[in-house]
Amino acid sequence: MAGFKGCRKIGGSQIRNLLKAKDVFLFDCDGVIWHGEKAITGAPKVVSTLLKQGKNVFFVTNNCTKLRENYVKKFYRLGFTDVMQDHIFSSSYCLALYLRDVAKVQGKVFVIGGDGVRSELHKAGIPFVGDEDDTPDATIFNCGLASDVKAVLVGHDDKFTFLKLAKASCYLRDPDCLFLATDADPWHPLQNDRILPGSGCLTAALEVASGRKATVIGKPSPFMFQCISSQFRVDPAQCLMVGDRLETDMLFGTHCGLDTMLTLTGVSQMKTAQEYKESDHSINHSCVPDYVVDTIADFLPAFEED
Amino acid sequence: MAGFKGCRKIGGSQIRNLLKAKDVFLFDCDGVIWHGEKAITGAPKVVSTLLKQGKNVFFVTNNCTKLRENYVKKFYRLGFTDVMQDHIFSSSYCLALYLRDVAKVQGKVFVIGGDGVRSELHKAGIPFVGDEDDTPDATIFNCGLASDVKAVLVGHDDKFTFLKLAKASCYLRDPDCLFLATDADPWHPLQNDRILPGSGCLTAALEVASGRKATVIGKPSPFMFQCISSQFRVDPAQCLMVGDRLETDMLFGTHCGLDTMLTLTGVSQMKTAQEYKESDHSINHSCVPDYVVDTIADFLPAFEED
Structure with a gap:
């Protein structure tokens, strides 16, 4: 208690x-x-x-950076030879389940995140967009915005840019657009006394830009x-x-x-x-x-x- | 009252x-x-x-994106023909004054921000570093970190990246490293119902990553x-x-x-x-x-x- x-x-x-x-x-x-x-x-x-x-x-x-299949491989590589995929619950897998089964999202998801998140969305059959269509000189003043974006998703993204933040902020102007985050982890320890900023940092930036609070899926x-x-x-x-x-x-x-x-x-x-x-x-x-x-x-x- | x-x-x-x-x-x-x-x-x-x-x-x-000289030019261009530079107080100018005259920073400043901030620091005689030395494939796992960084400064930065966030987070592990922000503005209106994320978003991200609060110079x-x-x-x-x-x-x-x-x-x-x-x-x-x-x-x- x-x-x-x-x-x-x-x-x-x-x-x-x-x-x-x-x-x-x-x-x-x-x-x-x-x-x-x-x-x-x-x-x-x-x-x-x-x-x-x-x-x-x-x-x-x-950790949202890996597909569950890749977690199984990592477990095996590190000597855990009897871990099954069905017993692995990552924030990206659970986020895809949330979008498909709880929110039942009808439309596209704008993704701030890496391959783990994208692969889980793909496996769950959820259409998504990112910044792949942007030219190198794209800015929020001149870039295209996708139509039919019904959710913005934030996970760990080591290719996070100002433009991704700006595009997500614009999508979230629509109050019907969902705002989801894999997790709110602030940082992760690295070697040599360095740290890796967590998804929680990117989520906080977008919360300030949008004036909204994200629904967090992870612990x-x-x-x-x-x-x-x-x-x-x-x-x-x-x-x-x-x-x-x-x-x-x-x-x-x-x-x-x-x-x-x-x-x-x-x-x-x-x-x-x-x-x-x-x-x-x-x-x-x-x-x-x-x-x-x-x-x-x-x-x-x-x-x-x- | x-x-x-x-x-x-x-x-x-x-x-x-x-x-x-x-x-x-x-x-x-x-x-x-x-x-x-x-x-x-x-x-x-x-x-x-x-x-x-x-x-x-x-x-x-x-707005920290312009040097005061450039504000004078903008005033003139827009029909304000009698505004003097000494009467313009931008957050980047005041930040440079703060670093030089109040904090009396002894060492380098790591800058998240654009030309306005950098130019004001330069004019105030304050040495600074950014991400100019990073190779295109640099990550927080392999990049160099400057020695003698005694302050991290966050302003508007349309070239903000995950790596800048990560480097700044590492510098702020040193409790003697100052943490300053030009302003905490959440967003700015653009045309076509778009918005521009403000410095406050980038500051919030770094506050989460560092577990610290920035000293805000602007209004x-x-x-x-x-x-x-x-x-x-x-x-x-x-x-x-x-x-x-x-x-x-x-x-x-x-x-x-x-x-x-x-x-x-x-x-x-x-x-x-x-x-x-x-x-x-x-x-x-x-x-x-x-x-x-x-x-x-x-x-x-x-x-x-x-």
Whole structure:
């Protein structure tokens, strides 16, 4: 319950009891089971052991840059040899489902985003446009605008330009044009103390330009869990959400009524979790994890003692 | 006083009395004295008459895209033949003053912005870098970052890219690196129902990426008025701020203790001003103008009756 989450560092038999008690494990990917192209030590073993024990294992990622097929390949490449495509829920896949099945969009989608988003839209049969028709000297003063754009979609886009922002702003002048974002992640850590701006930056720019708020599909919005539960039998009480970011993963778990576990292999650290716990603002309490482990590799001894 | 501003539509003798009572006139430019490359009808006559009467006339614009010399040329081109450079206070000019005289920045400035900003920095003797050294295939994973960057500056930039955003985000990881913005304007109207995203969009993106708030130099921040009063003798009680945007021009006037006048030739309309006046949120009251006119050309009959 918000405000009473434990933020409890656990190990040994406590982990064993928790793993026994849960049937469904939701893992964030980057920072939890891998860092870029390197698996977290022990993570492939954790996933395969859970699967062998008959647990349901899902992957819920705000990363919108890959098609689900390509996630399967990445899992395999990094040593996770038993992950199935149907168990991967990326923000771009869920966004395509939202447009097709919830919003039932009738018209084109203007895309700010890369191949992952475009491929998922294509697979879902949703027509989309981007900036492919613009000449190199196109500006918002002279460029063409597509007719029949009924949604603007923002995801990670390392080819983001001022013109894309301007075109999207113009489409959003139509109050019937939907405004959707894969996620609101502010940034992602890179090596050498650099950071990669997240989709949340591009969404914020467009929110200011349009005076509107985007509907966010990824965590912490509960829609990704709704996608899972519409396809699989999952009881929230039987689920453990494991992630590395308090403001997305833990908040997502709280929103969906799941127990939550923070691993310290990614963005958020124990100090911040405790500050949130002791905060006077109840909104922060929803970001506090129930449990904390150093790494999901801490699951391994619990399996061995079994 | 906030909460008691009149929002009073005035004409005839009321305008004459107001013009007599004030010695200093601050005009926003776009939407007040011109629309793009077209002067508001009567505006050149208004300005030249005020000057002939010995009034002080200043121009305070959040538009950072031009050097002050080029504003003088634009004024001349549009029929304002007696405007002097020293009376033009653009956000890029004031930003250069801020960096040189207030922040006394020791090091380079990373610029997101166009020629106007760069030229003002150059004239103020402030070294700056942008993305000029990046190869076409540069990404945040492989690009160079300049050493000794002590400030990041965001202004209007129609060549804004994801890489600029990413580089600026990395520089701002250093808490000693200043974060400045010319203005927070969300958008500007164009013809054909299009809009141009304002600097405020780019600033918002960088605020999300950095987790920091920018210091805004332009209206509604009072710094532009401080620039004027450090160079000229101006008594706030003798000033009238004339603008077309409630959230920038009117709020700026209120912040600086000036009487304010909204003209209806630009972005904001009477309905919104009245909604702000009747709002329960006192913050909105600071955006309410003291006076409202259809256009500054309404000053002309007051001159004639003199």
